[in-house]
Amino acid sequence: MAKKVLVCATNYGVWGEELQAPWDILKKAGFELTLTTPQGKKPLPLMVSVDSDFIDPIINVAVNPPDVCKRIKELTDGNEWANPIKFKDAKMEDYDALVLTGGLGAMIDMANNYHLHQLIWKAYKSDKLIGALCYSVTALVFLRNPENKRNAIIFGKKCAAHPAAWDFYGDFDFTYDLYGATPDNKGTDVHTPGFLWPLEDLVRDAVGPNGECIAKEKASRENPSVVYDWPFVTGTSVESSIAYGNKIVEVLKSK
Numbered sequence: 584m585a586k587k588v589l590v591c592a593t594n595y596g597v598w599g600e601e602l603q604a605p606w607d608i609l610k611k612a613g614f615e616l617t618l619t620t621p622q623g624k625k626p627l628p629l630m631v632s633v634d635s636d637f638i639d640p641i642i643n644v645a646v647n648p649p650d651v652c653k654r655i656k657e658l659t660d661g662n663e664w665a666n667p668i669k670f671k672d673a674k675m676e677d678y679d680a681l682v683l684t685g686g687l688g689a690m691i692d693m694a695n696n697y698h699l700h701q702l703i704w705k706a707y708k709s710d711k712l713i714g715a716l717c718y719s720v721t722a723l724v725f726l727r728n729p730e731n732k733r734n735a736i737i738f739g740k741k742c743a744a745h746p747a748a749w750d751f752y753g754d755f756d757f758t759y760d761l762y763g764a765t766p767d768n769k770g771t772d773v774h775t776p777g778f779l780w781p782l783e784d785l786v787r788d789a790v791g792p793n794g795e796c797i798a799k800e801k802a803s804r805e806n807p808s809v810v811y812d813w814p815f816v817t818g819t820s821v822e823s824s825i826a827y828g829n830k831i832v833e834v835l836k837s838k
Contacts, residue, residue, distance in 0.1 A: 586835050587615045589678040591670070591699060591719070592626035595688025595771045596759040599628035599655035600647070600824045601716050602664075602684040607654070608828030609682070614835070617678070621692045621699075623669035624768045627761040628655050629687060632821075641749050644803075646821055659763045670698035675705035680835055685717030685820070688759060690779040691771065694721035707736060707814060712834055716818040716827050717745055721780055723815070724789040735789035743810040743817040744786035746798040751777035 588609055592602050610616055620626050631637050633656055635649040658664055675681065681702055683693065693699055703726050706713050715723050720742065727733040751757060755777040761770045787796040799819060802808040807826035808819040816834060818827035 585615045586679040588680045591683045593688035594620045594622045595691045596629040597686035599632040603655045604824035605828035612832040618667040619673045620667045630760040680712040681706040682714040683719035685719045689718040695725045700726045714816040717820045724785045738791045739793045741795040741812040743819045744783040744798040746800045747783040748800045
């Protein structure tokens with residue numbers, strides 16, 4: 584039987600490829616995918632993540648290949664992502680793995696989401712694979728283990744983190760404008776002064792002295808950064824989206 588995977592995404596702005604790449608890779612591998620979001624609404628990509636002309640001003644790299652932008656828009660405009668279930672309605676016992684996808688919105692509606700934390704905890708307790716990419720890693724930081732002095736669930740583990748050197752930190756007015764927004768699915772009007780969380784700092788604290796935070800400043804499409812430390816597969820950022828999907832396939836097929 585095909586492995587069943589629960590794919591989690593934010594309603595406040597995915598980074599398009601961080602959902603698209605693992606989604607397409609897992610589907611191609613023959614897994615049965617179910618999409619879930621906090622509100623049960625279609626996950627929409629940040630406008631900037633489907634702009635092939637966008638140059639990340641911090642690392643001075645064009646991060647959105649035109650063919651990737653085209654595919655993200657196809658998925659957003661079509662029906663494949665149209666009917667996700669709500670986090671609170673998902674039952675982890677129905678799935679073999681839990682895969683979190685990234686985006687700036689994940690810092691707002693996934694990081695400390697009770698229902699998502701329940702899914703992660705149930706996956707952890709039943710020894711199922713848990714994946715987190717880019718800013719969805721924050722959900723692993725904020726989920727505390729009541730059986731281990733309320734340390735983070737990733738305490739003692741190796742975990743990837745978006746490097747602090749890549750953070751939008753300074754004189755920024757960051758908005759969360761979405762491609763495909765509608766009146767009943769418009770995301771959020773919040774503004775933040777750059778990125779909401781300094782993820783590398785949070786992960787370093789969360790993994791503790793016996794864990795390892797891996798935040799590769801030189802990660803790229805040619806040299807992606809994905810870390811596997813069962814039951815966790817974690818990825819750095821958008822450049823590692825494909826490698827993240829491939830690693831999940833590799834691990835799931837080995838089980």
